[in-house]
Amino acid sequence: MFGQFNGANMALTFTVQPKNGTAFVKLDSFVVHAATVVPSPNVGHVLEGVGITVSVANNSGVPAGACVIGTLFATTNDKGDAVFKNVTVLKAGGYTITASGVYQTVPTQSKVSNLFNVKNNKGTDGC
16 A cells, blocks of 8 residues: 555445344354545555454343354455454344454554344343
8 A cells, every 4th residue: 555544544344244143153254344545536445454353232132242252353355355254143132243453553443334133043042
């Protein structure tokens, strides 16, 4: 990448949003994309090598709290994509995923996914 960069000009987007799922079953893969932010009509540059961490939050169930297992860290590939395919939520409820990244020690912008729902798996629900 040419020029200076900072967190304000490195954006994350969910190019594949998390989908509704079932407790104790891996979510379908979701993808976080990293690129530079450039004013229209120019196009930003993809960022390879961004370390992306995701966290799951906003459970609407009682008691509140997300119980999550799996791989919550990935590095973007040469297309700027970090693919998360091993994330499991153990409690029914409504959730969002927050992605944050670091590129060469500089934090990127964060991004929150669309809301998705996890239903019980044959009465199984817990942390």
